Amino acid sequence: DAGVIQSPRHEVTEMGQEVTLRCKPISGHDYLFWYRQTMMRGLELLIYFNNNVPIDDSGMPEDRFSAKMPNASFSTLKIQPSEPRDSAVYFCASRRVAGPSKGNEQFFGPGTRLTVL
Amino acid sequence: QKEVEQNSGPLSVPEGAIASLNCTYSDRVSQSFFWYRQYSGKSPELIMSIYSNGDKEDGRFTAQLNKASQYVSLLIRDSQPSDSATYLCAVADTGRRALTFGSGTRLQVQP
Numbered sequence: 001d002a003g004v005i006q007s008p009r010h011e012v013t014e015m016g017q018e019v020t021l022r023c024k025p026i027s028g029h030d031y032l033f034w035y036r037q038t039m040m041r042g043l044e045l046l047i048y049f050n051n052n053v054p055i056d057d058s059g060m061p062e063d064r065f066s067a068k069m070p071n072a073s074f075s076t077l078k079i080q081p082s083e084p085r086d087s088a089v090y091f092c093a094s095r096r097v098a099g100p101s102k103g104n105e106q107f108f109g110p111g112t113r114l115t116v117l
Numbered sequence: 118q119k120e121v122e123q124n125s126g127p128l129s130v131p132e133g134a135i136a137s138l139n140c141t142y143s144d145r146v147s148q149s150f151f152w153y154r155q156y157s158g159k160s161p162e163l164i165m166s167i168y169s170n171g172d173k174e175d176g177r178f179t180a181q182l183n184k185a186s187q188y189v190s191l192l193i194r195d196s197q198p199s200d201s202a203t204y205l206c207a208v209a210d211t212g213r214r215a216l217t218f219g220s221g222t223r224l225q226v227q228p
Contacts, residue, residue, distance in 0.1 A: 031214055043161070043205065043218040056215060091160055095214065104149040104209050106216060108160040 002026070004109030006092050012115045018080040021112045023092030024073055031095035033106060034067055034077050038088045046090075049075065082116045089113050120144075121208050123219035131227050136193040138222050140206030143187070150182055150189045151216065153205040161205055165191060196226045 005024040013019055025032045033048040047057040052069045060067070064083070069075040079086055093106040120143040130136045138152075149168055153161035167173045167180040167189065179192040189208075193200055203223045207216040 033215060042220045045215045045217075048215050050214070104214065105151065105163055105166055107163060108153075111160050 004092055004094050004107055006090075006109040006112050008112060009110060010113050010115075012117065013082055014117050015083055016081045017116075018078065019082045019086075019114060019116075021077040021090050021092075021114070023075045023077070023109060025075070025092070025094030026096070026107060027073070029094035029096055029107075031106075032069060032075050033093040033095070034075070035091040035093065035108075036088045037091060037111075043091070046077070079114075082114075084116045087114055087116050121206055121217050121219035123204075123206050123222045125220060126223040127225045128222055129225045129227060130196050132196060132198060134196050134226075136196045136200065136224055136226070138191040138193075138204050138206075138224065140189045140191075140219055141187055142189070142206075142208045142217075144208070144210060144217075145184075145187065146210045147184075147187075147208045149209040150180070151207040151209075152178075152180060152189075152191045153207060153218075154200075155203045155205055155221065157202075193224075196224075198226045198228050200224060201226045 007022045031050050034046040035043050037043045046059045047067045049069045067077045089111045091111045092109045095106045122141045152165040154164050155161045165178050165180040167182045170182050173180045177194045181190045203221040205221045206219040209216050
């Protein structure tokens with residue numbers, strides 16, 4: 001099975017520009033998570049979806065961030081306008097459907113390294 | 118505020134030794150516990166999950182859970198240089214499907 005797919009892998013942009021990060025979860029997974037990782041704050045949850053519906057967006061830092069999941073195989077995280085403090089690695093993860101191991105295991109994509117100049 | 122605490126390290130062990138990584142968590146309703154390995158510049162990789170008190174073994178890895186003490190650990194036997202990475206402890210409760218991560222412990226296995 002293909003793992004979680006993210007694009008782009010690297011993004012360099014200038015302050016004020018719009019940035020869109022993309023994620024394709026593992027087929028059959030019913031939860032999708034967006035995380036951000038920085039040296040200072042570690043790995044932080046931004047938002048997660050269940051069956052394409054946003055469940056908890058309390059980690060989204062401010063209104064400049066938005067996320068959508070129009071279907072079960074695609075999600076986007078948008079930053080508009082971007083700021084230098086948004087520079088981080090953004091990970092998408094998906095969770096397997098409940099199985100014998102109680103099904104809370106999450107699998108991460110390769111991440112998008114965002115640099116805002 | 119749910120917290121997951123880990124010693125940042127680095128934890129340095131010689132090749133062939135047992136590496137012991139520890140994690141404490143603050144939320145008593147936590148039900149699921151995970152260890153992820155993250156190599157520099159890579160994404161977190163799930164290596165162990167544990168749900169019940171006691172030990173769970175998988176190859177060279179053993180996860181230990183003590184819910185009364187709110188403590189979870191990871192033992193790596195016969196440590197190899199390729200085990201050198203940051204190990205992230207993660208915790209979830211049954212209601213909230215998202216994970217809360219610790220800041221990670223950096224492990225260095227010396228050849």
